[in-house]
Amino acid sequence: MIFIKKKHGIKDVARxxxxxxQTVSNYxxxxxxxxxxxxxxxxxxxxxxxxxPNIFARGLRGTKTRTVGVAIPEIxxxxxSDILDGLEKVATRRGYTLVVSCNSYNxxxxxxxxxxxxxxxxxxxxxxxxxxxxxISHYLAKGIPIVAIDIKVENSL
Numbered sequence: 001m002i003f004i005k006k007k008h009g010i011k012d013v014a015r016x017x018x019x020x021x022q023t024v025s026n027y028x029x030x031x032x033x034x035x036x037x038x039x040x041x042x043x044x045x046x047x048x049x050x051x052x053p054n055i056f057a058r059g060l061r062g063t064k065t066r067t068v069g070v071a072i073p074e075i076x077x078x079x080x081s082d083i084l085d086g087l088e089k090v091a092t093r094r095g096y097t098l099v100v101s102c103n104s105y106n107x108x109x110x111x112x113x114x115x116x117x118x119x120x121x122x123x124x125x126x127x128x129x130x131x132x133x134x135x136i137s138h139y140l141a142k143g144i145p146i147v148a149i150d151i152k153v154e155n156s157l
Contacts, residue, residue, distance in 0.1 A: 008049040016045035028053060067097045069117030069124045073105045083127055083149060096122075103128065111135060118144050125149065 014021040019038060027034045027042045034042070045051070068091055072080045084100065091098050099121060101113035110128055114135065117124055123145040139146055 008051045010053075012049055013042065013045045013051050016049060017041040064122050065120060066095055067099050067121045069099050069101065069114075069121040070127070071101045071103060071110055071113055071117070071124065072127045073103055073110075075100075075102055079150075080127055087125060114139070118142060123147070 010024050011021050014024045017024065017038070018041060023034060023038060024042055027039060031039065068087070070084065070087060072084060075081055075084070084098075088098055099117060101110075101117060103110040103113055105128075110126075111132075114124065114126070118139050121144070124139065125147045127149040136146055136148070
């Protein structure tokens with residue numbers, strides 16, 4: 001029988017540290033409002049539980065995830081790998097993380113990947129062949145900035 005260990009959440013850290021979940025949240029987002037002694041207790045709980053914050057959970061609450069989705073057709077192509085390298089350098093300097101999707105020139109996979117990314121990132125960079133104008137409009141209407149590189153937008157004006 002295989003047992004899968006449950007990933008600990010913020011409530012587990014709070015229980016272990018003897019504080020509220022809000023205090024743990026403050027520790028991550030507004031550390032200056034948490035006393036040094038409480039910070040130490042939270043740090044010990046984090047270490048004991050091997051806790052890592054779930055960046056995508058932030059997106060579910062409407063908070064910025066500090067992630068950017070990147071959709072490319074292939075990583076091995078030097079053109080796209082150079083773009084990815086440049087994006088990674090800029091993202092890192094600005095405190096962002098990239099989530100990369102490789103669609104192998106499959107339009108259906110691209111659309112599915114963009115739908116998934118759009119729920120968990122602060123912006124999307126699309127480096128690929130074609131994207132339907134309606135899809136781009138849909139993401140923009142959701143407030144998701146999109147940058148299109150080397151792309152032909154179908155049904156564009």
